[in-house]
Amino acid sequence: MLTETTKPISHAKNASTVSLKINGEDKSLVLKPWVTLLDCLRENLDLTGTKKGCDHGQCGACTVICDGKRILSCLTLAVMKDGSEITTIEGIAPSGDLHPLQKAFIEHDAFQCGYCTPGQICSAIGMLAEGKANTEAEVKELMSGNLCRCGANTNIINAIMEVKNGGNYE
Amino acid sequence: MNDFDFYKSESIADAVEKISNHTDSRFIAGGTNLIDLLKYNLLRVSSLVDVNSIKNQSVTEKDGLVLLNAFATNAETAYHPIIEQRYPLLSKAILAGASAQIRNMATNGGNLLQRTRCYYFYDANTPCNKREPGSGCSAINGYNRNLAILGTSEHCIAIFPSDMCVALSALNATVCVTGSEGERRIPFSAFHRLPDDTPELDNNLLPNELITSIELPAKGFEKNYSYLKLRDRNSYAFALVSVATAMELENDTIKEIRIALGGVASKPWRVQEAEDFLQEKAPTRENFSLAAEIILQDAKGFEFNTFKIELAKRAIIRNCLMALNPSSQLPGAQPSA
Ligand SMILES: Cc1cc2nc3c(=O)[nH]c(=O)nc-3n(C[C@H](O)[C@H](O)[C@H](O)COP(=O)(O)OP(=O)(O)OC[C@H]3O[C@@H](n4cnc5c(N)ncnc54)[C@H](O)[C@@H]3O)c2cc1C
Ligand code: SF4
Ligand code: FES
Ligand code: FES
Numbered sequence: 001m002l003t004e005t006t007k008p009i010s011h012a013k014n015a016s017t018v019s020l021k022i023n024g025e026d027k028s029l030v031l032k033p034w035v036t037l038l039d040c041l042r043e044n045l046d047l048t049g050t051k052k053g054c055d056h057g058q059c060g061a062c063t064v065i066c067d068g069k070r071i072l073s074c075l076t077l078a079v080m081k082d083g084s085e086i087t088t089i090e091g092i093a094p095s096g097d098l099h100p101l102q103k104a105f106i107e108h109d110a111f112q113c114g115y116c117t118p119g120q121i122c123s124a125i126g127m128l129a130e131g132k133a134n135t136e137a138e139v140k141e142l143m144s145g146n147l148c149r150c151g152a153n154t155n156i157i158n159a160i161m162e163v164k165n166g167g168n169y170e
Numbered sequence: 171m172n173d174f175d176f177y178k179s180e181s182i183a184d185a186v187e188k189i190s191n192h193t194d195s196r197f198i199a200g201g202t203n204l205i206d207l208l209k210y211n212l213l214r215v216s217s218l219v220d221v222n223s224i225k226n227q228s229v230t231e232k233d234g235l236v237l238l239n240a241f242a243t244n245a246e247t248a249y250h251p252i253i254e255q256r257y258p259l260l261s262k263a264i265l266a267g268a269s270a271q272i273r274n275m276a277t278n279g280g281n282l283l284q285r286t287r288c289y290y291f292y293d294a295n296t297p298c299n300k301r302e303p304g305s306g307c308s309a310i311n312g313y314n315r316n317l318a319i320l321g322t323s324e325h326c327i328a329i330f331p332s333d334m335c336v337a338l339s340a341l342n343a344t345v346c347v348t349g350s351e352g353e354r355r356i357p358f359s360a361f362h363r364l365p366d367d368t369p370e371l372d373n374n375l376l377p378n379e380l381i382t383s384i385e386l387p388a389k390g391f392e393k394n395y396s397y398l399k400l401r402d403r404n405s406y407a408f409a410l411v412s413v414a415t416a417m418e419l420e421n422d423t424i425k426e427i428r429i430a431l432g433g434v435a436s437k438p439w440r441v442q443e444a445e446d447f448l449q450e451k452a453p454t455r456e457n458f459s460l461a462a463e464i465i466l467q468d469a470k471g472f473e474f475n476t477f478k479i480e481l482a483k484r485a486i487i488r489n490c491l492m493a494l495n496p497s498s499q500l501p502g503a504q505p506s507a
Binding site: 014016032033034036055056057060063069070071072075076077079080123126127130132135137138140141142143144145146147 | 171200201206270501
């Protein structure tokens with residue numbers, strides 16, 4: 001299904017049509033080139049689960065999954081991703097259930113304010129799909145792109161290790 | 171960020187033509203440095219030429235040489251079986267840089283062209299010769315903790331922050347570029363520049379030239395190598411000092427060694443005299459220590475970064491010893507506890 005966004009759009013001459021499949025739905029937007037993927041998600045598509053922490057690539061709060069890879073939506077222009085498939089925190093558990101990582105984050109008390117959480121979870125999904133981390137030290141290193149200002153890091157890593165090990169992590 | 175036009179390019183020739191047809195235009199690859207600079211208004215462009223659709227195979231072998239596609243991501247390159255097996259030093263150095271998300275976006279070409287992280291370069295309210303030639307250098311008498319100790323000039327003491335390039339320097343890579351005048355090959359040691367009196371020029375790429383690939387010689391030093399990165403936090407931070415060591419041993423003596431430093435100068439730093447000194451010597455702490463003295467003999471510290479001289483020496487010794495047993499390296503090139 002192709003949904004034209006009803007949000008205000010720019011009609012300036014250098015705006016172009018950008019097609020994205022977001023959380024399984026085809027979207028078509030008319031955007032100026034300077035609109036970042038992060039602003040497009042939050043401002044044009046009302047998908048505010050993806051957070052803007054620093055807007056400069058330094059915190060990981062804006063992490064989304066693009067064509068299967070975790071990336072920072074704040075340092076990507078939406079036009080660069082024309083034709084891509086994007087999964088945001090809103091789309092990780094399509095059936096309405098919680099994703100195993102969401103459950104583990106709750107069980108492990110892996111957040112306080114919750115601002116970094118969507119980015120942490122999208123990043124962890126990307127990290128597990130990459131399959132490059134075997135030990136806890138490797139998981140920590142490959143999750144270092146997501147900062148938690150509340151300092152819930154220990155519980156975040158515990159939650160991810162539980163899911164990575166099929167629920168048997170102590 | 172100012173308003174600009176956006177063009178996609180489908181081939182190398184198309185990209186070079188598009189950039190040549192527009193003034194104040196830049197290539198955009200991963201965007202991880204360019205978009206950041208645009209957001210700070212440190213760079214203004216009239217248009218961007220997207221080179222991401224040019225991508226072919228990320229890593230290819232040709233007559234024993236290996237070519238890294240300039241438009242492939244840092245992550246694809248670091249995890250490519252040829253790189254992991256034949257050039258593990260390069261893999262480790264790439265994986266010590268930035269974060270997993272950024273490495274999924276950042277390209278090999280873009281990595282060579284990232285700009286310095288000098289605080290004053292990023293602060294448009296302060297004088298900076300690199301940003302605005304002739305305005306002065308705020309760092310020389312300012313807070314210069316993360317700046318250079320080698321190859322500086324009275325005009326600029328910035329460092330080049332790449333990790334990947336430290337390994338490329340040790341591996342004697344060649345940068346292959348295409349411009350409207352045709353193709354050129356630039357040896358890695360001649361790619362980045364010292365500041366001298368033109369600190370606004372980071373490298374010798376000409377305007378509108380496109381990096382198309384990076385060529386690695388056959389020799390990958392896969393048996394004895396190590397990358398060590400020292401920084402204020404153990405991950406997701408730029409290096410204060412980093413070291414790449416590539417070593418070939420024969421009968422317990424050093425047949426060949428390459429030692430490249432990152433975080434200390436405006437380009438990856440190698441000292442031929444130190445590498446020659448170690449040739450045919452035993453790979454001992456004493457010999458590495460003497461080599462470290464040679465490498466740092468011309469180092470000059472500033473008010474807040476003099477500590478880097480001793481740090482670099484110790485990092486060289488530690489890393490050369492680690493190269494004798496590469497499995498001692500920790501994830502992200504962190505130092506051992
Ligand atoms: C928070 C953060 C932390 C980081 N930490 C590290 C780190 O620890 N170590 C490290 O090494 N790096 C680090 N980086 C830098 C990162 O590696 C670079 O930003 C990245 O490699 C740049 O590649 P890109 O493809 O995104 O380049 P872009 O941002 O797309 O482009 C950078 C420049 O190169 C030009 N360009 C791009 N490709 C080509 C080409 N093929 N030919 C000619 N010109 C081209 C562009 O016009 C632009 O001027 C960090 C970045 C961030 C944001
Ligand atoms: S060190 Fe170089 S980049 Fe930093 S303020 Fe001085 S001139 Fe600018
Ligand atoms: S908002 Fe993108 S990394 Fe912080
Ligand atoms: S839970 Fe508050 S920033 Fe991580």
